[in-house]
Amino acid sequence: MGTVGTSTDGIAGERRQLINVAYRLLGSVAEAEDAVQDAYARWYGLPRSRQEEILSPGAWLTTVTGRICLDLLGSARARRERYVGAWLPEPLPDRTEWDHAGGADPTGPADPADQIVLDESVAMAFLVVLESMTPAERVAFVLHDVFRYPFAEIAQVLGRTPAACKQLAASARRRVGAARAPVTATGRTDVVRRVKEAWETKDIAALVGLLDPAAVMTADGGGMVGTVLRPVEGGARIAQYMVAIADKAPGLELLERLVNGVPGLVAQRAGVVMTVASFDVSDGRVTRIWAVRNPEKLRPWVLAGR
Numbered sequence: 001m002g003t004v005g006t007s008t009d010g011i012a013g014e015r016r017q018l019i020n021v022a023y024r025l026l027g028s029v030a031e032a033e034d035a036v037q038d039a040y041a042r043w044y045g046l047p048r049s050r051q052e053e054i055l056s057p058g059a060w061l062t063t064v065t066g067r068i069c070l071d072l073l074g075s076a077r078a079r080r081e082r083y084v085g086a087w088l089p090e091p092l093p094d095r096t097e098w099d100h101a102g103g104a105d106p107t108g109p110a111d112p113a114d115q116i117v118l119d120e121s122v123a124m125a126f127l128v129v130l131e132s133m134t135p136a137e138r139v140a141f142v143l144h145d146v147f148r149y150p151f152a153e154i155a156q157v158l159g160r161t162p163a164a165c166k167q168l169a170a171s172a173r174r175r176v177g178a179a180r181a182p183v184t185a186t187g188r189t190d191v192v193r194r195v196k197e198a199w200e201t202k203d204i205a206a207l208v209g210l211l212d213p214a215a216v217m218t219a220d221g222g223g224m225v226g227t228v229l230r231p232v233e234g235g236a237r238i239a240q241y242m243v244a245i246a247d248k249a250p251g252l253e254l255l256e257r258l259v260n261g262v263p264g265l266v267a268q269r270a271g272v273v274m275t276v277a278s279f280d281v282s283d284g285r286v287t288r289i290w291a292v293r294n295p296e297k298l299r300p301w302v303l304a305g306r
Helices: 010-014 015-026 028-042 048-053 059-081 094-098 123-133 135-146 151-158 162-180 185-200 204-210 235-248 299-304
Strands: 209-219 253-259 262-269 271-282 285-292
Touching: 010 028, 015 028, 015 059, 015 135, 028 059, 059 151, 123 135, 123 162, 123 271, 123 285, 135 151, 135 162, 185 204, 185 235, 185 253, 185 262, 185 271, 185 285, 204 235, 204 299, 209 235, 253 271, 271 299, 285 299
Parallel strands: 209 285
Antiparallel strands: 253 262, 262 271, 271 285
């Protein structure tokens, strides 16, 4: 899981990798940052003699971060039961936008959201599938299939045999199924742009044509803002709901933005980001919409929009 020296620079250099691992395991920037900070606190809490005995501090930090994430995933079910409405992973802005945020101190430590590599393993569709896995499956799958860690090292995180970890990853892989089927960026961008145009003009017929008849829209308000608490099913119902939102929110501006590295839409009002929407597209039609409205999950977007 990587080898670094025991120098402060070497240890600090592992932070980016750890943040990337933790975000994919937890689906939350804030929780990922907390997990990594906890791992570093445990490292610096070791006696110097113990630190020097550890041949690969990077591997040690990854193992500890993985175990912390495993514990958090284990308690997540109870937390989700108390959550108001559907829970969705935190959406991430494009790095180029984040780099142009005006509020960050360029000499200070990078924000954790800025350190996450945006690839297919953080696409909203993929993260939602990860949510369906057991904690052990998710850890085994993410560490092995996404980050290519050997099962012998994953076994140290999960406290199981390498063979058992291999089976967990295989089970998780079956859950993923077609979720990672690629859609060309050009095709997805075109569909999302047409959805934006139809939404802006309140053209229900055009929206229905762009939505799969069996499409599902899930919204996450966290009880902090008004939104549907259950998924809206069916292209026609979703189209009607989208137009109703436009009617109730005059002055809402829709922007085409990359969301977790994939074309999506950002709705803002008076310069404030209100909603970040992700889309899954198949055969030229939208099959899933994930709309994050919980303001606590939109903090990176507030910065990115400065």
